[in-house]
Amino acid sequence: MEAGTSHAPPETPLLPAPILMGKRRKARELALQLLYQLDVQDEGSPIPHFDEFWTRHPVDTEVRDFTEGLVRGTKIHEGKIDELISQYAENWEIERMAVVDRNILRQGIFELLWGADVPPKVAINEALEVAKKFSTQESSRFLNGILDRIHKELRPAG
16 A cells, blocks of 8 residues: 555545644634633623624634634633632732733633543643744743643542
């Protein structure tokens, strides 16, 4: 068998893990952008904003569904998530954090605690990958410290 060939018939669409991971990464990046927008505009519900957001960011259904799930879940649990951020981000007031960092944390904590299909280490790593793109190196270390502590203390078996 030659390199690059597959046993699957040519008409069978294959979705290797890196593509699925790529779609989820894209969804996480889009979720951060929408969470950022909602935060800056002091909006509670994302639902009135979805149509306009998708007009500006056309993506396939899989990415869209994962993005909306992240945003809805993060907003539903935002009160509890913000309490955790305040508890674990010692000497930091949540209102004084950079908007992007605050929302990376919110989304990461949502996935860490309520993302049943996402292993905790993946949730943390994905939050840090998004932070590398949208925030600073210093912020990545800060976010990693908070997410890691929450993981160890609230999901010790994971």
